[in-house]
Amino acid sequence: MTIGVWILGDQLWSEQAALQRRAIAKSNTPVILIESRQWVQVRSYHRQKLVLVWSAMRHFAEELRTDGWSVTYNIAEEFETPLNAWIQAEGITELFVMQPNDRPFVALLRSLELPCQLTLVPNNRFLWTADEFGQWAKGRKNLLMEYFYREGRQRFQVLMEGKQPIAGRWNFDKENRKPPKGKLDTPEPLWFEPDAITQEVMAWVQQGNFTSYGALEPFRWGVTRSHALQVLDTFIQTRLPTFGPYQDAMVTHEDTMWHALLSPYLNLGLLQPMEVIAAAEQAYYDHNLSLNSIEGFIRQVLGWREFMHGLYHHVDEDYPQRNFFDHQQPLPDFFWDAKQADMNCLRQVLTQVEHMAYAHHIQRLMILANFSLIAGLNPQEVENWFHAAFIDAYDWVMQTNVIGMGLFADGGILASKPYAASANYVNRMSDYCKSCRYKPTQRTGEAACPFNFFYWDFLDRHRSVLEQQGRTSFILKNLDKMPPEELAEIRQRAADWHNQRSPR
Template sequence: MTTGIWVLGDQLWAGQSALASCQSAQRETPVILIESRDYARQHRYHRQKLVLIWSAMRHFAAALRADGWSVTYTIADDFGTPLHQWIQANKITEVRVMYPNNHPFRQIINNLQLGCPLHFVPNNHFLWRTEDFQQWATSRKRLLLEDFYRTGRREFKILMHQDQPIGGQWNFDSQNRQPPKGQLNPPSALWFEPDAITQAVIQEVQALDFPGYGALEPFRWGVTRASALAVLDHFVAHGLPSFGPLQDAMVTQEETMWHSLVSPYLNLGLLQPREVITAVETAYLNHNLALNSVEGFIRQVLGWREYMNGLYHYLKDDYGQSNWFHHTEPLPAFYWDSTQTNLNCLRQILSQVEKTGYAHHIQRLMVLSNFALIVGVSPQEIEGWFHAAFVDAYDWVMQTNVIGMGQFADGGILASKPYAASANYIKKMSDYCSHCYYNANDRTGEQACPFNFFYWDFLDRHQEKLKSIGRMNVLLGNLNRMDADDLDKMRVLAEAWRQQHRQQG
């Protein structure tokens, strides 16, 4: 009897459950990692995303070999062919895989005919087990993030004094929404020079025979656990002390602000959520850091990340096809080429994504996703773009985050109201509007900001549906008091813009 372990590309942790299940027999346990070129063709992935994942996989394979595992590393078109060869060569009688976190990949594995039993080992890359989240969710009338977050704080004893939150309140979000004013001095991000393995991957991605997206170089992401730990340490020392107040701010030429940049490493398995939370909480306790910064960051990992993953596995398999507003507009071409828009906020953020595969959460939600929502872009098209464009994006992240939170396509399962906003929000929280062709104050006319006329057009088009959402009543009241001629002009501007961009697409 020979058990073999297949390590997937987002499960790069020595303590992952499939490897842990054979830890005592690691020298006799064959391990395989596979780069599939056909799988990489499924989306027009950011070139740096491919480099990050494949280089991290190769480095992880080397680390496993150094630790005494017998590792096969294969580059192939598909997964089935190298798996069959590996099973036969090693006389494997059972294949173990840590349960894949993404539904489509689970289906790929289920469709493989391996010739021997395949056993899924429960996934241990999250604090909440899938069954524990399901038990929490089925016992509640509402699935609110804040309720889940408070349960997690109590369960894992994070920032708690007995049964009460440290500081006397659970949430310091009101202190963490400051607009950028005056001279800012954010810390430099910790980046890395590509080593020989990464340089080889860069050359291979450059030579691929299918289209990619974004700039391939300079590639500056870490690809090892040591690098991921260094990024975490760098954030705790330099970003965390001032993280909170300006975490929602957006500034020209500032790619990372005070953000941690740990999400790509968490989602690959190079970092674990508990160690990230512990590092931040320990820094707070040892160095008397501002509680609003510490709590704000922990909420992103213990709250948002765990909540999104839990919902992804709890909701029905067809959740990704949700389209409550029946939006069908094509994704504007400038999402793939930032030079095609003269909206400065979009151009700034999209050019940054092209260069790095990264943008922070407010850039994603309140600019990139917001614009697609108010234009009426198909939720599946914008979700597909997010999945391809960001180095930290996977199906489990993007379905809930884009379909549910960003596009409100689930009708309110995840969010309590649509994240739709006019140019006022961007003007307040960034410096983008001061360098734009459009006027952030204008709703009509030649230089009217598209965020303005699309926002009111969105409310107008969907007011019957939106009436069912209590938090929208004030905004709908403002819509009904609007001058009819102004609203007609905005409808015309919105439709003309859509027509123009349909033709460009």
């Protein structure tokens, strides 16, 4: 009996479950990694995402070889042909694969016709298993991240004093919402120069016979666990101490602010959630850092990331097709070409995404997703773009974040209200409005900001539904105070905006 291990592209960890099974040993266990050109044709992925994944895979294969594993690395059009050839050549009778995070890949595994037994090994890349999340969610009327996060703090004893949170508070969000004022002294992020392996991948992507998006260069992301650990250390030392207050702020030409830039490495397996959480918590004790910065960051990993993953596996399989508001407007061309965006906030964020496949969480939620929601864009088209465009995007990440959090297309399974906001929010939390042709204070007239007329048009179109949402019902009363002719112009401007644009 010969056991083989297939390592997927987001499972790049030497202690991942399939490699750690007791029945296998390095010396006589064949391992395979496969790059599939067909798989990346599902959508127009950002070129830097492709480089990151494939370079990280190739580097990880080399690390496994150095560690004594027998590794085959295959570049092919699809998975099944090279996998079957390898199984037969190695005489493999049982193939171990760690349970994929993404449902589409689970479906792909089920469709494969293999000449051996396929064994899915439980995934050990998250702090909560899908079953544990299901037990937590069972019987709850509302699945609120806040309560999940608090239970996680207690369960793993993070920032706790016995059964109570340190300083007697679970949440420091109010201290972490400062608008950008004056000159901000933001720290430089840690970047890397592409080595020979990464340059080879970049050349392959450049000449690739598939549709892709975004700039290939400069590519500055890390591609190994060593790189990822250096980024973590840099964040802890130079960015975490002042991370909290301005984590929601958006500033022109400040692409990363104080953000950690760790999500690509966590989602690939190059970093593990508890080592990241532990490093942040230890920094609090060692250096007496501000608790709002520490708690705000840990909440993103222990709370939000684990909650998104657990919820993804908890909801029904039709979740990706949810469209609560029945929004059908096509995705505008400027999502794929930022130069076409005449709103400065959208142009700034989309240009940043084109250049580096990254934007921080408020840019994603309150600029890109917020606009998509109030403009009535089709949720599936929006989610597809998010999945294609971002360096840290995977199915389990984007379904709940975009369909649920960003667009409220799940009808409130995840969020307690739609995250809809007018230009007032953008103007308060960024400097984008200062250099825009539109006026953030106007909702009618030629200078009216689309965030404003779309916001009020959204409330008007969905009033009957939103009245049932307790947290938005009071805002709707402002519609009654609006002169009929003003509301009529708002409706017309929203309609005209869409009529002037065509999909990609």
